[in-house]
Amino acid sequence: MNNQDLLYHYFSNSLTPEQEIIFQNLLETDAEFKAQFEFEKHLKKAIKSHENDRLKSKLQEIESEINLPKLSIFNYRNMAIAASIALLVGWFGYNSLFDTNYNNLYNTNFSAYPNTVYTITRSDDENSVERKAFVAYETKNYIIAIEMFDAIPESTKNSYVSFYKAQAYLGIENTEIAKALFEQIVQENDGFVAESIWYLALIAIKDHEKNQAKTYLENLISNHTYNKEKAQKLLKDLR
Known part of the structure; x- marks a missing residue:
């Protein structure tokens, strides 16, 4: 921001x-x-x-x-x-009415992506950096989550780490770094591509970049199934 x-x-x-x-x-x-x-x-x-x-x-x-x-x-x-x-x-x-509209569209459609890649249980004795990162992410301690994601050794870092780090940056309202991470994920085409396109569309809406948001949404609708109905409705709201 x-x-x-x-x-x-x-x-x-x-x-x-x-x-x-x-x-x-x-x-x-x-x-x-x-x-x-x-x-x-x-x-x-x-x-x-x-x-x-x-x-x-x-x-x-x-x-x-x-x-x-x-x-x-x-x-x-x-x-x-x-x-x-x-x-x-x-x-x-x-202008005021349309500013409010952009904000409402973003707030209505945004929700943090859930942790679907790393299971955390109370009986889990593992205390790895990755586990600490996802514990912080699930408890919305996003600054700590970012620090832990960055601390994961490159040799053991999974492809989804960048996606969840981008989510953490959204959690602290830093859309610029989040955007860069999502763009990198889409470019490398390595997991969470459709989800990244969705969040790129939301960031564009938050930044009042209507045409860019429409481009992302059209891409999502044409090439992916993730949030397709939501994307269609959101695209209609932007026209």
């Missing part, structure tokens, strides 16, 4: 607890990020003040054109509310 995404989620009150930690850390350590935050905060205040003045002026104009004795209080209030909504939608309309 880039800095602009963090600012968007902050001002839309949709930061996750993990994102909140990252956001506060950036405010304290990144002067450029803090300056951008302060600029956008003051800009939004200025916009809100301007819109309030416009709304007040518009309502006064409507009121002056209405013959109040001929209207009930109920009708007058309805007209005032309608005017308010029209002004607000006019300012925030198209």
